Amino acid sequence: xxxxxxxxxxxxxxxxxxxxxxxxxxxxxxxxxxxxxxxxxxxxxxxxxxxxxxxxxxxxxxxxxxxxxxxxxxxxxxxxxxxxxxxxxxxxxxxxxxxxxxxxxxxxxxxxxxxxxxxxxxxxxxxxxxxxxxxxxxxxxxxxxxxxxxxxxxxxxxxxxxxxxxxxxxxxxxxxxxxxxxxxxxxxxxxxxxxxxxxxxxxxxxxxxxxxxxxxxxxxxxxxxxxxxxxxxxxxxxxxxxxxxxxxxxxxxxxxxxxxxxxxxxxxxxxxxxxxxxxxxxxxxxxxxxxxxxxxxxxxxxxxx
Numbered sequence: 001x002x003x004x005x006x007x008x009x010x011x012x013x014x015x016x017x018x019x020x021x022x023x024x025x026x027x028x029x030x031x032x033x034x035x036x037x038x039x040x041x042x043x044x045x046x047x048x049x050x051x052x053x054x055x056x057x058x059x060x061x062x063x064x065x066x067x068x069x070x071x072x073x074x075x076x077x078x079x080x081x082x083x084x085x086x087x088x089x090x091x092x093x094x095x096x097x098x099x100x101x102x103x104x105x106x107x108x109x110x111x112x113x114x115x116x117x118x119x120x121x122x123x124x125x126x127x128x129x130x131x132x133x134x135x136x137x138x139x140x141x142x143x144x145x146x147x148x149x150x151x152x153x154x155x156x157x158x159x160x161x162x163x164x165x166x167x168x169x170x171x172x173x174x175x176x177x178x179x180x181x182x183x184x185x186x187x188x189x190x191x192x193x194x195x196x197x198x199x200x201x202x203x204x205x206x207x208x209x210x211x212x213x214x215x216x217x218x219x220x221x222x223x224x225x226x227x228x229x230x231x232x233x234x235x236x237x238x239x240x241x242x243x244x245x246x247x248x249x250x251x252x253x254x255x256x257x258x259x260x261x262x263x264x265x266x267x268x269x270x271x272x273x274x275x276x277x278x279x280x281x282x283x284x285x286x287x288x289x290x291x292x293x294x295x296x297x298x299x300x301x302x303x304x305x
Contacts, residue, residue, distance in 0.1 A: 015157055022060075022161060025168040030056050032175055056171075063167030064160075068119045068127055071166055071271065075117075076263040077107035077129045088135060088143070092128060095148045098240045099155050104128050113259030114138060117271035118150035119163045126154045131261065138250050145237055145247030149273055152236025158229050166267045227292045230273075234297055238304055248301040255294040 033052030037045040062070070082089045089106060096103050104120070107129035114134040120126030128150050130143075138146065153159055238244045254274045261276035269276050275291045 017161070022164045022168070025165060025172075026056060026060055029059070029168055029171055029175075032172060036175065059167065059171050060164070063164045064121060067163040067167045068121065068125065071119045071163060071268055072107055072127065072129065074263070074265065075109055075129065075268060076111075077109045080106045080108045082106075085135075087140065088130065091140065091144050091147050092151075095144065095151050095240055098148075099151050101151060101155060102126075104151075104154065106130075108132060108135075109261070109263055111259075111261050111263060113261050113276070114254045114257050115261050115264075115272050115274060115276055116146050116150055117268075117273065118153045118159055119166075119271060120154065120159045121163065122157070122160065123154050126159055128154075133257070133259065134254075137253055137257065141241075141243060141246035142250035142253065144241050145243065145250045146273055148237035148240040149233045149247060151240065152233040153229070155236060156229070156232060158233070162271050166271065230291055230297065231300065234301055235304075238301065244301040244304040248298045251294050251298055251301075 030053065033056060034049055037048040037052065040048050080088060085106070085108065088108075092106055093103065101123050104118070104123075105127040107127055109129055109131045111131040112133045114131055114137045116128065116130040116134055118126060118128045128147065130146070134143070134146065153162070234247060237247050241247070251274060258278060260278050261272065264272065264276035270291075272291075274294060
């Protein structure tokens with residue numbers, strides 16, 4: 001009964017945090033779009049603001065209803081054939097039964113580096129993706145631990161937040177690139193045709209600041225929530241498998257593999273069970289990693305034994 005209550009509390013807390021942080025990112029994205037209107041002549045700014053608000057609303061709705069499919073497409077994942085990937089489907093079915101969850105869609109990424117992630121908006125509309133390297137380099141117990149971890153994210157309703165954050169972070173990055181190119185190649189021509197007052201200069205400074213800090217702030221939002229959720233999902237995996245050593249060994253193999261997941265990006269990296277980048281400032285030992293250190297996760301898992 002205590003475990004059931006703790007899972008219920010975890011789900012409720014995750015839903016509250018998801019609403020808060022997604023709202024924060026949406027406000028950030030809206031402010032960013034509004035600041036961009038300063039790059040246009042005054043007579044065009046009202047229309048640009050309207051377009052910006054419509055863009056934010058449509059993007060959030062797209063993230064909610066189609067975010068999972070977009071993440072899979074961005075990651076280069078394809079739906080797995082149950083007749084070919086028999087062991088994978090068998091393990092996913094076992095863990096969904098253990099967790100009392102509906103069967104998610106199962107995807108494969110043709111990547112040599114071992115890794116995995118889950119996405120979707122709720123357990124009924126969820127998906128799990130694993131790399132080819134994960135299937136090749138992990139034994140059944142280790143694969144079971146990884147799948148149980150990802151299903152725990154689904155069970156705890158982590159996936160809606162993670163999917164929406166991926167979509168919103170991608171939007172911020174896309175608009176930042178557009179603004180930067182516009183200022184370099186088009187902004188000077190437009191600004192020369194209108195009076196450059198003090199107020200306008202301040203708005204342009206704000207726009208430049210948002211261009212620089214919006215991607216950083218969105219990454220900080222990911223950091224603020226992702227690390228603790230990884231510990232919770234690890235514990236949830238053990239409650240499903242009753243075998244902490246399987247997941248511990250899997251994490252060690254994933255961390256020990258030198259390969260990077262080529263289909264991962266700054267927007268999607270927080271989804272993965274372990275940091276998909278090994279050679280950048282996003283690496284697992286970095287302050288900018290969305291994941292806690294593998295050594296700490298493994299130590300916690302082995303303490304459960």
